Amino acid sequence: MRQTDEPTGLAKVLMPVPDPHPDVFDRQWPLRVADIDRHGRLRMDAAARHSQDIGQDQLREMGYETTHPLWIVRRTMMDLVAPIEFQDMLRVRRWCSGTSNRWCEMRVRIDGKRRGGLVEAESFWININRETQGPARMSDDFQAALKRTTSLDRLRWKAYLKAGSRADAAEIHHYPIRFTDIDLFDHMNNSVYWTVVEDYLSSYPELLKAPLRVTLEHEAPVALADKLEIVSHVHPAGSTDKFGPELADRTVRTLTYLVGDEVKALAAIFPL
Template identity: 75%
Template sequence: MTTSTTDTGLAKVLMPVPDPHPDVFDREWPLRVGDIDRVGRLRLDAACRHIQDIGQDQLREMGHEETHPLWIVRRTMVDLIRPIEYPEMLRLRRWCSGTSNRWCEMRVRIDGRKGGLIESEAFWININRETQGPARIADDFLDGLQRTTDVKRLRWKAYLTAGSRHDANEIRAFPIRVSDIDLFDHVNNSVYWKVVEEFLAPQPELFESPLRVTVEHDAPVAFGDKLEICLHVYPPGSTDKFGPELADRTVRTLTYVVGEEVKAVASIFAL
């Protein structure tokens, strides 16, 4: 049995793909023009849509789409190792790296044939349709997930804390559109990554080396909310608050706020 790496917060080492393995879900599809930026790079928000899509495909393949139809993501960690550029065929592999009886962590690796690579891990919570709260995962479903991991007591631990308005390097409004709203009547997970793309756009040099971006969700954003993003830039030597492994590099955070309520927090740093 393959295990997940011991968690060390934002600097955690993601579990390698257990390949070959019969329970690694493996699919290919082409990179589309609607998923790329002006230079042809697969955008992070589009990559996260692919991560959602292969999750739905695997759920259907395992026979649990009707019994476990609703999931929300609590955290997504994405490592942009090498940009994936158009034209390209994407290979996506998805497997479980940790479980509890109501949630799980799922790894997705996205490879391009020309060497582009994105690694990701997301913390997914199974949701009860009636109560809209966490629901127990069926035993047969759990058994299938645990074939790629022996982590069976997965617990939630936040890696990030919100930045405040008074010392932000920048505060920017981010209008919410009706097309951003999903089945839960709040902003879809992938939209939070559009915010990341907006803040990365003026700094293309950040894409020249491997980059880790993590988004943690605290509360949903609804249509009509006046969403603002607070940017904080922490230089090397001031970043031990993110763990000793990150004290030697710049860490940027984005705090998503509506009024005084924190909705999400993201971090960006070089690997």
């Protein structure tokens, strides 16, 4: 159970894995070449894809793949605690850390089983009605299954990030959308948003030397024909209390995903 005096928002404390627990979904697979950067590190877009994959596997094993097949992620918070390196075996665990009747937060922990390394993540998932494409109530038995690993059953959405403007941006660049980026909803898949983060971090490799938290919020879908721009800002330490008092002592970098004047997504990057 989360304590009421714990940090919230961008500085929130992620729920630890309740292990051993029969309702923690636990799988293993090798870290493959397509999931690593040129230094052999598990990339964050690959970690996001693994988080999606184990979610689909868990739905299937629980017997809800047909009744609850469609989900949209609203936010993912990912902590790169220590790099997971090539030729390691991934241990991926997933469990519910908070729920309501139409959405839930799901925790994922990815461990490098042989060589160490750790990635922690928590995503806010919305159950979607196939016909209306809007939020749908989860069945009572499905909710009951989720609640077995959490006491938080009145989960509410609250955005953590606000858009940055082009006027005072540190950098602005175009990010091309490829046909292979588009998923079942005819939108850019969740994991592709993380390639933007990886692209940004490639210019600042020093940020990957320390534990790092990246929070990515989705505002509106990106389509194939969209002209996506990434607007970045750097907020120095001492000016970052607006992100929460716990972050006032560190630099926070933000990315705003824009198509014209419409905000599509937001990301915040800072050392843990």
